[in-house]
Amino acid sequence: MIKLVIVDDHPVVRDGLRGMFAADDRFTVLGEAGDGREALAVTDAVHPDVILLDLRMPVMDGVTTIRELRSRGATARVLVLTTYDTDGDVLPAIRAGATGYLLKDTPREDLFRAVVAAHRGESVLSPAVAGRLMGELRSPAKEPLSQRELEVLTLISQGCTNRETAGRLFISEATVKTHLLHAYAKLGVRDRASAVAAAFEQGLLGRD
Incomplete structure (x- = not known):
């Protein structure tokens, strides 16, 4: 079974995700957190395989959490699950070390497949996010600041x-x-x- 931790500052979202994954015998939810600081503590305690992580949270945001997890040597794959797909959200999360980036309107089966793929170490991106990254790669390099x-x-x-x-x-x-x-x-x-x-x-x- 793939061991999960769900991190989101909205209890209703956490409840919904926990219910979805609990109904599928490929997954087990080991813990939850309402912000990045709680996520670090829960991860240290239960050692999940995959962390489903929101980005915009109080106390410690998602990107900072990803960086901190990496600096601590955490082996869990981080799959961002958020409402936001702007460049200011996507690129920092990917650069920080997120394995994947999905939007919260992702269909249930697609989310399940994404978690399985992330567990294998595969990069997982929603179509909208993939398009943004391709646009960034195709755009000319920006002039550096003086x-x-x-x-x-x-x-x-x-x-x-x-x-x-x-x-x-x-x-x-x-x-x-x-x-x-x-x-x-x-x-x-x-x-x-x-x-x-x-x-x-x-x-x-x-x-x-």
């Missing part, structure tokens, strides 16, 4: 205003705004918060 753009984003990530950033770097506010606009274009975002988040996700900014 050193000055990185310096501006670093200060912005620390809570500095444009004026404070300009003062620290001995440049004008207009120049700061120009660097930010260039960074937005390179990162494919439209605002400061998204630029900082994208830079963190791509490992361009430290997390100290």
Whole structure:
């Protein structure tokens, strides 16, 4: 039997998934968790084969959980099961080490097959997610951020205003705004918060 842990912050979702898998003798649900931190504790305790993991959860999100599982040497395959299929969700999860990525509207039998495949170590992607990844691979490489753009984003990530950033770097506010606009274009975002988040996700900014 394939041993499962279900991680989702909605009890109704966990109940539904547990009932589905309990009705099939190929699977056994060893535990549940409502956030990433609980998922780490449950995984340490029961050592599942496959973890069904939501992404957007309180306390510790899914991508952070995947990274932490990998850093701890956990052998469980992680199959993301979420509502979201945006680039900002899919790519970080895959890069963090998820074995598969499915949406919550996946039919029951497809979900069962995906869990079996993930247990074998096979990559499993919903059609929508596969299309997004192919689009990412086919798109031209993005221009890297300049050193000055990185310096501006670093200060912005620390809570500095444009004026404070300009003062620290001995440049004008207009120049700061120009660097930010260039960074937005390179990162494919439209605002400061998204630029900082994208830079963190791509490992361009430290997390100290």
